[in-house]
Amino acid sequence: MQKTSKIKHLYDNNVLNICLDTIDKGKQALVFVNTKNSAEAEAERISRKIKLKEKDKKVLEELSQKVLTTLDRPTKQCQRLALCVRNGVAFHHAGLHSAQRELVEDNFKKGIIKIICATPTLAYGVNLPAFRVVVRDLKRFSAPRGMNWIPVLEFLQFCGRAGRPDFNDKFGEAICLSQTESERARIVDNYIDGEPEEILSKLAVEPVLRTYILSLIATEYANTNDELMKFFGKTFYAYQFKDIRKLKGIITRILKNLKQWEFITISDDYLEATLLGTRVSQLYLDPYTAHYLITCLKRAKDKMLRPFSFLQMVSYTLELRPLLTVRVREYEHTEEKAAEYQSSLLSLEPSMFEPEYEEYLKSIKTALFFNDWIDEKDEELLLEQYNIRPGETRVKLDLADWLLYSSEELSKLTKMHGLIKELAKIRVRLKYGAKEELLPLLRLRMIGRARARKMYNNKIKTIEDVKKADITKLTQLIGKQISLSIKKQVGQEFREEKVKVKKGKRKGQTSLAKYENKK
DNA sequence: GGACGGTGAAACTTCAGGTTGCCTC
């Protein structure tokens, strides 16, 4: 199977050379790198050197415009992607806005985009085969020990993307790059001739185990210690480790916690979930988190409540991690904010000298980010100020929503009805990224933060105002179809042809020119 | 003489990703 082919050495960058060669052959390539920044930078480097065929130019130009106008106001990331796409290159990672991710994936499948530089997201979630796969980085940074070789399993996952049988590729090529001869030997040994790692059971990880145990009890699948052990005895974990005694020890401790937190009762070895415990299990919450949330909510009555109180509460859960990192130059500012909100916070502040303090500060920063979002700050500002990309923003917002919903449910069951309204309000604000004053308008379909803001600033502030508003004026603000739709929603029907549309200037087209010149 | 832009080296920063819940009048 040994087969070698020469690739023209045009530039000092081998990834670039391989990609140019791939395009020459009329094929496509995926480049896997180890960070989001690298994906963007590599894509940029390649896109600068590509010579496009005339026929591709127009399609790519259009696609580039689409990428640029995905958000109301393009972020730096949007501009960067748009510039790359214009040359048939894209980057792909979890920070991308989902609409842009789709654009990239679809247009790669269509063959319009030739090269994608990506982080591992692409190898797992989506099925995007290419003739060539270039694995640029085989090392990745991971917490305490610095740079480590990636698992063989992951490497195989990358290579699995090579070759497109649907497109009559008889074979695909996966290419690794090495800097030195010894590195080359290591790659061949480890990855090409090496064995993939064993798959390990994660059951013994406590949050997982806690969640399962409560769920087994709540669904009445297991109601005694013996039944629990019987169940876990049949799991992959038990098969793999055969260390049932250790598992038993952990289970005993977890049962004690669950009882103490009032999620289960134990009488004569009979385990039964309480109403609260059942709900916790239905919500898929880690019981530890559920207990933390309840404890926080109980403190609410003695605190000066603000949205920030709840935002920080959910930010400080395991579920929301990894949190936003507090950079050295932000340290002081974050501490100041922590002090400023002190009287509103529902979680307990760890001592400055505990290692946990770092996480606590991160939770403050994460809550500040949420707070800015519900203060109608746009994605560009969030990217600049918090270094959080649109795609990551969505994930965090989703998680926060789930935890706030759970908090609502827990409030109901623990008779803290006063908090429910507040929590519900924050959830809507979080969903839309809007200030409280927009809430009445956001209840309308087709109305998000941008349109609601426009209407509000033009003195249409409530449903009553919408009813009273002149349809022509409304049309000018938010367009004809949407005006008709919301009028209908408040119980007024208009005949479409009766609505006059004043020809006015539309929102100016966003252009790449500004950004390009800066480069 | 000053504004501006380009360049390159040094200093500084940051580092992959993912599943869960509930429908809301």
Next chain:
DNA sequence: GAAGTTTCACCGTCC
């Protein structure tokens, strides 16, 4: 640990 980004000094050009 290494890649990428930011910062800053330096230089040339133009008005």
